[in-house]
Amino acid sequence: MSEAFDLTVVVPTLNEEGSLRQVLPRLKETFARLGVRGQILVVDGRSKDATVAVAESLGARVLVQTARGLGGALREGLLAAESPWVAVVDADGSHPPEVLAEMWAKRDEADLVIASRYVPGGSAVMDPLRQVLSRSLNVVARLVLGLPARDSSGGFRLYRAELVRPVCAAAIATDFTIQQELLVGILSRGGRVLEVPFRYEPRIDGASKASALRLAPAYIRMLIRLRGRRRS
Secondary structure (H helix, E strand, C coil), X not given: CCCCCCEEEEEEECCCHHHHHHHHHHHHHXXXXXXXXXXXXXXXXXXXXXXXXXXXXXXXXXXXXXXXXXXXXXXXXXXXXXXXXXXXXXXXXXXCHHHHHHHHHCHHHCXXXXXXXXXXXXXXXXXXXXXXXXXXXXXXXXXXXXXXXXXXXXXXXXXXXXXXXHHHHHCCCCCCCHHHHHHHXXXXXXXXXXXXXXXXXXXXXXXXXXXXXXXXHHHHHHHHHHHHHHHC
């Protein structure tokens, strides 16, 4: 595959027209600051608002999602990227695009760079219940799966494309546990993983689509499924 860009940023969306008006220009500014040929790839889960029109008006390539859930969106976006490096950024503004500069600077040291809430210097602005649940489940995942990352559920990432593509082809998760599945897949192929600290911000527009009630059961299913893979 010819690589027309240095860096692709995959942005999964579902009714995010308001936040995209702020996030996409900031991504373009980050490309300019880094001096890279950048591509913004919006993977849209069939939004009912003007998300697609806004994304296209701001110069993004839009891919209409065909697979289920966040897992499907990430797999399709990562496989469609036209660059040797692929980042994933939330559309809601909780992942400051400017942090990509620090992640990009670390790319030669790893195959996956995770912007982490839970390493020294990292933090998260979220309600107390969600924060306790997130921290606890990340600790459990780290211990059960023997993961080197403290923020295995973090979705703000920079991937080496040649390594993550075969991982995507084998991944099956349709929900947020795709994050751990991709991490485990990269580790199983001998990939290097490092974390850089960042501050997780509140969304800048709209309502969250995450459900704390579904978080713990999905994590348990993920741990059972991935534990055998890590052991092997």
